[in-house]
Structure formats: structure tokens, C-alpha cells
Amino acid sequence: MKTRKSIDLNRTAARSDFQLKRREFMQLLGPGVFFFFTADDSWPLEQESRGGQGYPADFNAYLRIGEDGRVTCYSGKIEMGQGLVTSLAQMLAEELVVSFDSVDMVLGDTKLCPYDGGTNGSRSIKYFGPALRGAAAEAREVLLQMAAENLQLPADRLQVMDGVVSDRSNAQKRVSYAALAKGKTIQKHLEQKPALKPHSAFVVCGKPMPRKDALEKVTGKARYAGDMRLPGMLYARILRPPVHGAKLKSVDTSAAKEIKGARIIQDGDLVAALHTSPDQAEMALSRIKAEFERPETKLDDRNIHEHLLGLASQGQVVAQKGDLDTGKKLASLKFEEAYYTPYVAHASMETHAAVAQVEKDSAAVWISTQRPFGNQQEIARALGMPAEQVRIITPYVGGGFGGKSSNAQAIEAARLSKITGTPVHLARSREEEFFYDTFMPAAIVKISSGLNESNRIVFWDYEVLFAGERSSQTFYDIPHHRTVFRSGGGRGGSSPHPFGTGAWRGPGSNTNIFARESHMDVMAAKAGMDPVEFRLKNLADQRMIRVLKAAAEKFGWSPAKAPSRRGHGVACLDYLNTYVVLMAEIKVDPNSGRIRVNRVVAAEDVGQVINPEGLRMQMEGCINMGLGFALSEEIHFKGGDIKDRNFDSYEITHFSWSPRIETVLIESPEIPPQGAGEPTITGMGAAIANAFFDASGIRAHQLPLTPERYKPKA
Numbered sequence: 001m002k003t004r005k006s007i008d009l010n011r012t013a014a015r016s017d018f019q020l021k022r023r024e025f026m027q028l029l030g031p032g033v034f035f036f037f038t039a040d041d042s043w044p045l046e047q048e049s050r051g052g053q054g055y056p057a058d059f060n061a062y063l064r065i066g067e068d069g070r071v072t073c074y075s076g077k078i079e080m081g082q083g084l085v086t087s088l089a090q091m092l093a094e095e096l097v098v099s100f101d102s103v104d105m106v107l108g109d110t111k112l113c114p115y116d117g118g119t120n121g122s123r124s125i126k127y128f129g130p131a132l133r134g135a136a137a138e139a140r141e142v143l144l145q146m147a148a149e150n151l152q153l154p155a156d157r158l159q160v161m162d163g164v165v166s167d168r169s170n171a172q173k174r175v176s177y178a179a180l181a182k183g184k185t186i187q188k189h190l191e192q193k194p195a196l197k198p199h200s201a202f203v204v205c206g207k208p209m210p211r212k213d214a215l216e217k218v219t220g221k222a223r224y225a226g227d228m229r230l231p232g233m234l235y236a237r238i239l240r241p242p243v244h245g246a247k248l249k250s251v252d253t254s255a256a257k258e259i260k261g262a263r264i265i266q267d268g269d270l271v272a273a274l275h276t277s278p279d280q281a282e283m284a285l286s287r288i289k290a291e292f293e294r295p296e297t298k299l300d301d302r303n304i305h306e307h308l309l310g311l312a313s314q315g316q317v318v319a320q321k322g323d324l325d326t327g328k329k330l331a332s333l334k335f336e337e338a339y340y341t342p343y344v345a346h347a348s349m350e351t352h353a354a355v356a357q358v359e360k361d362s363a364a365v366w367i368s369t370q371r372p373f374g375n376q377q378e379i380a381r382a383l384g385m386p387a388e389q390v391r392i393i394t395p396y397v398g399g400g401f402g403g404k405s406s407n408a409q410a411i412e413a414a415r416l417s418k419i420t421g422t423p424v425h426l427a428r429s430r431e432e433e434f435f436y437d438t439f440m441p442a443a444i445v446k447i448s449s450g451l452n453e454s455n456r457i458v459f460w461d462y463e464v465l466f467a468g469e470r471s472s473q474t475f476y477d478i479p480h481h482r483t484v485f486r487s488g489g490g491r492g493g494s495s496p497h498p499f500g501t502g503a504w505r506g507p508g509s510n511t512n513i514f515a516r517e518s519h520m521d522v523m524a525a526k527a528g529m530d531p532v533e534f535r536l537k538n539l540a541d542q543r544m545i546r547v548l549k550a551a552a553e554k555f556g557w558s559p560a561k562a563p564s565r566r567g568h569g570v571a572c573l574d575y576l577n578t579y580v581v582l583m584a585e586i587k588v589d590p591n592s593g594r595i596r597v598n599r600v601v602a603a604e605d606v607g608q609v610i611n612p613e614g615l616r617m618q619m620e621g622c623i624n625m626g627l628g629f630a631l632s633e634e635i636h637f638k639g640g641d642i643k644d645r646n647f648d649s650y651e652i653t654h655f656s657w658s659p660r661i662e663t664v665l666i667e668s669p670e671i672p673p674q675g676a677g678e679p680t681i682t683g684m685g686a687a688i689a690n691a692f693f694d695a696s697g698i699r700a701h702q703l704p705l706t707p708e709r710y711k712p713k714a
């Protein structure tokens with residue numbers, strides 16, 4: 001796969017105050033998603049938004065046509081494995097009517113790209129996609145008008161193909177986008193924005209496309225934040241506390257300073273050793289003697305849920321219909337259960353990393369981040385300079401899953417660069433990655449429900465504590481229901497958690513779907529009904545019914561009351577308007593209690609499909625990652641002491657665990673493209689837990705399903 005790169009001196013650090021030569025800057029970027037072109041002007045960011053999401057209205061903010069005819073697409077979203085470099089290029093190529101291969105991508109650069117709130121929640125295609133398509137459509141129509149003037153022909157006589165406008169009657173009369181744009185900002189705009197292409201007219205979207213980043217990644221040429229090298233750069237290692245909440249009482253750096261070339265920095269809470277050699281920086285850090293005061297605590301992973309229950313607030317109603325008391329009077333069978341999920345680590349392949357170069361009046365920071373613009377603001381505050389003087393550049397990100405939203409390492413690197421006057425490289429060790437991770441929060445869900453004599457759900461009282469409300473609202477046809485979200489805090493408004501927590505792939509949904517779909521099976525088993533037939537009986541949403549039936553057909557589901565001892569499980573979910581049904585087939589080792597997932601079928605409706613191959617990849621990745629979430633991943637701790645600090649004790653999915661995966665793509669062309677990066681993983685806990693009940697007769701109320709917790713009795 002060939003890539004093209006030239007450089008716009010107005011829009012890169014080469015024209016800023018950084019003392020980097022043009023060739024040095026190009027070498028620093030290396031192969032990756034950073035593609036630039038030459039231009040003499042800059043585009044304005046209008047205050048008006050496109051698509052109602054705060055994106056700029058000026059189409060020049062999203063794209064530029066180079067003199068060589070290549071088209072550069074700009075997005076504040078970042079690439080962390082989900083395939084945005086491909087799908088966004090397809091959307092731009094579709095509306096602009098250029099070839100897919102002619103599109104180059106620039107992602108996550110705060111100097112070049114339009115503002116974006118972050119890459120999370122499977123929102124990139126769903127929210128940025130329409131804004132990008134709208135910009136490309138307007139650019140296309142403007143270029144057609146410019147071509148009409150150039151060719152002295154009516155615009156309705158013209159056609160465009162692969163970036164060339166020609167006369168429908170005489171193909172020799174033609175002019176290219178490149179000749180019209182000349183590599184500059186297009187000043188002409190339309191008062192009336194053109195309509196987007198209908199799904200039926202798609203030529204590029206909807207087709208399986210090879211990933212633009214594939215060759216770089218499989219050959220090891222892809223550059224990540226930790227791969228960046230700057231002249232005179234120092235590697236930093238930072239003194240860390242032994243546990244969360246520990247306070248530094250004393251520090252002795254005298255022995256560390258004896259290492260030749262080492263620079264020891266102590267700036268308030270920041271104590272660091274720096275050296276031109278990472279090994280020597282590590283050696284210097286090891287010689288720093290520090291004494292910490294540890295907090296006293298009895299809190300650990302065994303009593304955390306009891307602790308959280310004691311701190312929960314009154315709660316907020318997020319969905320309600322009918323009257324629960326009325327529903328309870330209609331119920332002949334009543335159920336009351338609680339479900340629990342633990343703290344879960346992101347465990348990305350790439351640890352948090354940053355390279356910072358801070359000058360007197362400017363800064364550039366390469367970061368492994370999901371929030372370039374948020375980091376820009378945070379670093380600017382830490383450095384005491386205006387945000388516009390701080391440039392964040394996001395290379396490829398080696399996995400995020402929500403964990404790269406927090407980027408304290410970038411602030412530390414920037415502070416150290418400012419103090420030392422040199423570029424600073426800071427990458428967390430694997431132990432630091434686990435210690436400072438913002439874990440998926442431990443959570444509880446309480447559900448009370450009831451069935452009438454026809455096995456219809458007549459009331460549903462759902463209460464989620466600390467996970468968040470996403471995916472908590474029921475999509476089943478229940479006349480009387482209520483969903484309540486509760487959070488809470490410690491004394492003085494402190495966090496209820498003993499360490500940092502945050503979004504974990506499908507935040508909140510993993511807990512809520514595990515609880516809801518487990519409870520659906522609890523009711524189905526008591527009613528003596530097959531789990532799929534029970535769901536169909538209690539569904540009115542035709543879209544969900546369609547997805548469920550498609551999954552059952554692909555799986556070859558045959559009705560049976562659970563536990564049937566076959567090891568079959570099902571879970572349905574609506575993740576931000578992406579509909580998914582998962583079906584799993586498992587086997588439980590009677591001796592060890594280990595669960596082996598042999599097969600998973602996933603049917604998914606994301607509305608219009610942009611890249612079918614990319615969608616299947618996301619579904620398959622979610623399923624494999626979801627095995628760890630369901631079967632093994634759990635943070636053990638005592639107070640602020642994280643016991644799992646590497647993969648020797650924190651067990652993620654093994655390659656050998658990977659099941660046979662079958663995907664079913666259900667396209668709904670009338671629905672705009674929805675998100676696909678996270679939905680499939682959110683049902684894995686429930687599907688496997690339900691399959692486990694079907695195999696063993698044991699109902700799992702807590703994840704993960706470890707043999708120590710759920711070994712079947714002989």
C-alpha cells in the first residue's frame with residue numbers, strides 16, 4: 001500500500017516556533033496517518049456548526065484537494081484499531097465522487113483537524129460521518145459550479161467521476177478538481193446545503209475495502225506515540241506511590257544524581273529521573289529513596305459491592321411507563337435478583353505514552369490519546385499558556401477501549417519538558433499501566449419483575465448502581481416499568497472508589513446488559529419457556545425481532561427449556577440504536593470447571609453499513625475481547641493497592657480461547673449509519689452466563705465466571 005506525503009508549512013510545526021527542519025519533521029512523523037499537502041492559505045473555523053454536533057460549517061475544515069489531485073480528509077477522531085482511516089475515507093470519497101485510493105487521512109491533530117470531543121461511545125461514524133459527508137457534498141457542488149464557469153457550460157450538462165468534471169456529451173471537455181482547487185482553500189460556498197446521496201446511489205460505501213493502515217501495522221512500520229524521537233530527547237521515569245492515596249513524606253535523590261548524565265527533577269508532586277538512555281533513567285529512578293505514608297483501609301475486592309451499596313444516592317428515574325403497583329397486582333410470578341460486576345482493566349497492548357517538546361511560547365505533544373482536544377486544554381493549563389499555542393498530534397493508538405481518555409502522562413511529559421528545556425519521552429511500564437488505569441467501575445443492578453399467567457412481563461423495576469444508565473432502559477414490551485440510576489460518593493464528596501474509574505468499552509452497557517439479559521433467562525426458566533421464545537413473546541420492536549430471528553436461524557437454535565444441558569445462551573441488546581443479538585455455545589469441563597466457548601453467532605443491525613469487512617472485524621474483535629470480560633478479567637485489590645499489575649495475574653483472552661465466530665449483517669438502509677466499535681462486546685457477559693446456566697443449571701449473578709466462583713458440583 002502506497003502513501004503520499006507532502007507538507008503544508010502553514011499548517012505544521014515546521015512553521016511554528018519549534019526548531020525542527022523540514023526533513024527532521026518528516027522523519028519524526030514517519031509512516032502513519034499523517035498526510036499533508038502544500039497550500040499558501042489557511043481555512044477559517046466558523047462558529048456555526050454542521051450537523052448539530054458542534055462541527056464547523058466550512059467544508060474546508062474537513063478536506064483539501066491538492067495540486068496533485070489527492071484529497072486529504074481531516075478529523076478530530078483518532079485511529080485505535082477500529083478502522084476509521086478506512087470508513088471515513090469511504091464516506092468522503094462517496095460524496096465528493098473521488099476514488100477511495102486518492103483519499104489520505106489526518107486524524108487527531110489539533111492544529112489541522114476540526115474540534116472533536118473525543119473518540120468514544122461508537123460515535124465516530126454516527127456523528128462525525130454525517131458532518132463529513134455534508135462537507136464533501138457541498139464541496140462537490142461548489143466544484144461543479146466552478147467547473148461550469150471554467151468550461152463555460154451549464155452545470156446540469158456536467159458529470160463528475162474520480163475527481164474529474166466533464167461534459168456529458170463530450171468527454172473531451174473536462175477539468176479536474178485539482179486544476180480547479182489548485183491546492184488552496186475554496187472560497188465559494190453554498191447558501192442551500194445539498195442533500196446527501198441516498199443509500200441506493202452508493203458506489204464506495206457499502207463495499208468491503210482494505211484497511212488503509214493494514215500494511216504499516218502488519219510490517220511494523222506504523223508509528224505510535226512511544227516511537228517518536230526528537231533531537232536531544234530525554235527519557236523520563238517518575239517516582240510512583242506504592243498504593244493509591246499514599247502521601248510522600250520524604251525523598252532522597254542524592255544517589256540518583258551520581259549517575260552520569262542523569263537529571264533529577266523535583267517539582268511539587270512530581271519527582272522524576274531523566275536521561276538520554278531509558279535504561280539509565282530507570283537506574284537513576286531505582287536509586288531514589290522515598291518514604292510514603294499509606295492510608296489505612298479494610299476495603300478490598302471481596303467487600304466492594306457492600307461498600308458501594310452503603311454509599312448509593314437516592315437515584316434518578318431515567319425511564320418510566322405505567323404504574324408499578326398496578327403491574328405487581330397483575331403478576332402471578334414475581335422475581336427479585338441482584339447482579340454484580342467487578343473492576344475491569346483496559347489492558348491495552350500499548351501503554352500510555354507521550355513525547356513533549358515545550359518551547360517558550362508553544363508546545364507540541366505526541367500522545368496515545370482518545371481526546372486530543374481535551375488534552376490540549378489540560379496541558380495548556382498545566383503549562384500556563386493559551387490552548388492555541390499547544391498542538392496535540394495523535395499517531396496510531398494501540399488500543400484504548402476508553403482507557404486512553406485519561407492522559408496524565410502527557411501532562412507529566414509536558415511539565416518535564418518545560419522544566420528541562422528539552423523534548424521528553426514518557427511511556428508507562430506495564431505495572432504503571434495497571435496501577436494508573438481508570439478501571440470499569442464495580443457496580444450492582446437490582447431487578448424486581450413479574451409475569452402474568454400468559455408469561456408476559458407485566459412489571460419491571462430496574463435499579464443500576466454506579467455503572468451508568470447506558471443500555472439500562474428496557475426495549476421489551478412491558479406495560480409497567482421503571483429504570484433508576486444511582487451513584488454516590490464518600491465523605492466530603494470524595495469518590496466512592498479507592499482508585500480511578502472511567503469508561504470501559506461500552507461504558508455501563510456491559511453491566512446493564514449482563515443484568516437485564518440474565519434476568520430475562522431467570523424468568524424464562526421459571527416460566528418453563530425457551531429463552532428465545534420467551535423474548536419473542538415479550539417483544540414488540542420489529543427491528544429487534546428481525547435481528548433475533550436472523551441470529552436464531554444462523555445459529556440453528558432449537559427451542560428447549562433451560563437448563564437443557566446443551567450449553568446454549570442468548571442475549572439481545574440495543575446499544576445507542578445499534579441492535580445486536582448474540583448466541584453462544586459453550587462446554588464446561590466437569591473436573592476443572594473451566595468454560596470453553598466453542599461458537600458464537602452475532603447478528604447486528606447498524607443501519608447503513610459503510611464497510612462490511614470493517615464491521616465484521618469489529619464484531620469479531622468485540623467477541624474475542626468479551627471472552628475475557630465474561631470469563632476471567634477482574635481487578636483484585638486491597639484499598640489503594642492494586643494486586644494485578646501484569647498479565648501473569650490479570651488474565652485476558654487467550655488466542656486458544658477464540659471460538660468459531662459467525663457474523664450476520666442486517667442492513668437497514670432507511671437508518672443512517674450507527675456505531676459498531678463497542679456494541680457486540682456488551683452482550684458477551686450475558687450470552688455466556690446464560691449458556692453456562694443452560695449447561696450447568698447454575699445461575700451466575702456475578703462476573704467473571706471463574707472456576708473458583710462457579711465450579712459445578714460433582
